[in-house]
Amino acid sequence: MSTTRFGSGQPLSRRDLLRLTGLAGAAAAFSSTLGACGGPASTNSTGDTKESLTAVVGYGNNQTWDPLQTASAFAMAAMLHCYEALVEGDPLTREPYPGLAKALPEATGTRLAFELRAGAQWHDGRPVTADDVVFTYARALDPAENVLVRTFLTPWLKEVRKTGEHSVEFLLAGPFHYALQRIQTVKIVPKHVFEGRWQDAVAGKVVGSGPYRVVEQAPLSHTRFERFDAYNGTRPAVYRRMLWNSIVEAAPRVAKISGARPAVQIVENIPAANADQLRADGRTVEFADGGNNLWLMFNTARPPFDNKLVRQALHHAIDKKKMIEVGLRGKGTAGTSFINPKLVAQPAANDLGYDPGKARELLRQAGAGDLRITLLTTNTTLVADCVNVLKEGWDAIGVQSTVDAQDTKALFSKLDSGADFQVVATTQNAEQFGNDPDLLIRYYYAGSGVAPKYAKWKGPQAQELSRLLDRTSATGADGERAALVKQALDLLADQAVVYPIVFTQNGTAWDPRTLGGVRAQGYPGLNLNQAKPTG
Template sequence: MRDVTRSPAPHRRSFLKYGGALGAAAAVSSSLSACSSGPESTNDTGGGKGDEGGTLTAVIGYGNDGSWDPTQTASAFSMAANNHIYEGLLDTDPISREPYAALATEVPADLTGISWKFELRAGARFHDGRPVTADDVVFVFDRILDPDTQTLAKGFFAPWLRTVRKIDARNVELILKFPFPEGISRLTLAKIMPKHVFSKAGAWDEAIKGKAVGSGPYRQTAHHPKSNTTFEAFDDYNGPRKAAFRRMNWLTIVDAAPRVAKISGASAGAQLADNIPYANIGQLKRSGLTVQGGAGMNNLFLMFNTRHKPFDDVRVRQALHYAIDTDKMVEVALKGHGRASTSFLNEANPAYRPAKTVYSYDPDKARRLLKEAGAEGLRIDVLAVNVSWIVDCLPTIKASWDAIGVKTTLSPQETTAVFTKMDQKRDYQVVAAASNPNQFGLDADLIMHYNYGPRNLWMGYARWAGDPVARKLFRDMDQATREPDPDRKRTMIQDYIDVVAEQAVLYPVVHNELMTAWDPKRLTGVRAQPYPGVNLLQAKWA
């Protein structure tokens, strides 16, 4: 079932721009800095007494001008906001990632079959007052599964979900290609959107630009790109996680100093901020704020252009990883809030095991590998995003590579500039950037397919998908997806991650911790996420 009024598949450039080519990490670069706190008319911080009429003001360290289309976005700001505006059939707890009934009335008890049936919550309404129906559910999944429409969500569902059909006005059935219990947690990534709104001509473009109409506890009331987005409690919401704040004002302040200033001091203009710089943790704690971190898959990765010699040689890629003094990077740049990568997955992931190839600091081995590859005297220009913590890490990369005879130049640029160059298939050598697939979940199968696959955006940038090793890797990944035994599946995933580690085409250097700060005298129930953004569905006035 396809809706003929839907907009055509976006060009890859627009998918990059609005789909978040940085993955879930720095959804936009610090070039999209918004040092202002937004229009005066939407910058009310409320009475601050915990009264029902008060406005919660939060500072988000990422841009709000990425795509707001839930089927398309990886923008940290937009994904966090959409979790308050929209609902999936099921949603997941932001920390445990356990699924809970959202628009659906319950989580299916039996996940071993190829049919999951859901009843929609009675009385559920969209923010324009119209009821949520099975037609809306089918509409969204049809878009996601449409082979002619390129969406980020397609990669999360198309491998295992065959179709979604309407049973009656309040009941739907998901028909799977094979049993896939892990898919139940992915349903939160399919936010249910009103067909009567988004089936209109041009509506998907409006969704990209910021139009948001959902059924969640908060409705969007204003959106000012590069400045702020405001929300109000939706009075007709009858779901499980009700709004605790009458109004919210989320400021986008990408630059670190004004972001910290906004939450600091007796006259602080905000009660909560994410993406706290490590250097400011002590200062904020001494001022009475709570500062907590979440360790997950946030990482600095290197991606090599395998069509640009000598980076087609695995020994060169390995050498450059062995050469990096990751202990120094963690100590100096990350102030101890990180760990050298020992697998593509971070160590807290349920599917983690150390990869067979671990890039411990070994400059002698790096020199030897370069000599064996005939790549001595190498000169590298590192194309990097200018996200603040990535920029802090770059000097360690340069010093480490210079020390083994690789003359290194650092070229940090705006995120959009970096990935537009690759989208235009311009030549490059190495990219250093940030990613955090935990924004989509903890499922290792999802994480790896987000980064690796024959039609994957990242593999297109790395120019590696046609390599014989890559083709076998992709077959092994698909077999693991279909494996019904969970222990065997985990082992298969770990085995192919060994290949990913050995090949080092796109691979993390360090995993780091993300910090969130808030005023405990004003707020309670806040939990620091290990991925960008905030979730305030269980927070309230203190």
């Protein structure tokens, strides 16, 4: 197998917050440098299930591996095993625990002090220092770099400065309730490796301080890991080796965990249609609720979609119950609020529920009775099945619709180039970054999120949402915070600029005869830091 060395990728372009496709040049530059070359994903195996773990992730490993920039499901999941933030969190609850920090800091108004874990090392053997933390956060906060995680840090974090060889201090703009959750999004990187060489990270180079180190990258095939024996944190690697196969197509992904003798121990992104058969094969199959949702986005700079009544009408025309039954095979929840109601039990005042009569009346009030729409969508099976139900609903109220489906990368490339559009339907999941209301809303509506960038939403309501979020995150009173979140959710439902139709469940299957200590999670990828062999 031929390989390309790290560093031969294209220079990092400044991506906006919700570019899902990663850097185009990174896929071509992906490299395999430290381990022997393997065959295609279907032939790779780690062997002994006591010492080795083989997994399948349903997303490509060929997008950017820049820890401050990526939204790649594969890369983000892998980095949880290789990099550390000062504060880490439980994969499901996000309950904070010390990562690179020796202990969680005590909140003291607008200052947070951290001491690094004694003896922490990078995968190349160099010690982790305060300079690495300051270097990482300087880039994360730099408006010129405008990396993805920056939206999660502004406006609450002003500066991170060195106070000793192994200690730093965070200076906050004001009290911020979610500080320990937000710090989890920033993985610390070694200054001596990546300063001036971020293209190496884009192309797949991984040098962290976590329990596993990456030893091989094969684009659109697999990533290999080995235990980092010098790791001295709270969650050391159990396995000597891990192999993660990248299999985007559902059928071969499911086949890997099927039968009497499955080829792998765990597979994520399991379709609901395959759950019963896998259980009959002796697999454990669990589905988890999370932030993954199919949403509609309207171009508010283009009439009549600048009228909220039109946007509301098109939501009311969609039979969400049917969409869950047909498109999601029963594994989903209606979008009665901007946040999955199974995560935050605060339905919006206007739940935008199925009501064709109301949809027609709202279109009449808006003077949009003869509406023709070209709906841009992504071409995954899930989206296609759901969009069929959507189109039926629109057709039934007299809205003539044409569906233009394309791959995610192509769709967002068009949007990035400034292409005009009317309505977009696709899936996204902010929960891979966190699960608090502030993050889940800002992901779409702040900074370079899809609402301001693509939907071109601005004006008094946008400013009011920003004020509500700032007030919510600054208050320490649970009751007041919940009331402010409810106001934000009501505003989002009223405006319906970027708004979920349904939330999907994420399925994971594993072989309980060989693997334990794992849980299904409601966002893409796997967290195997507490996995362990059974039997």
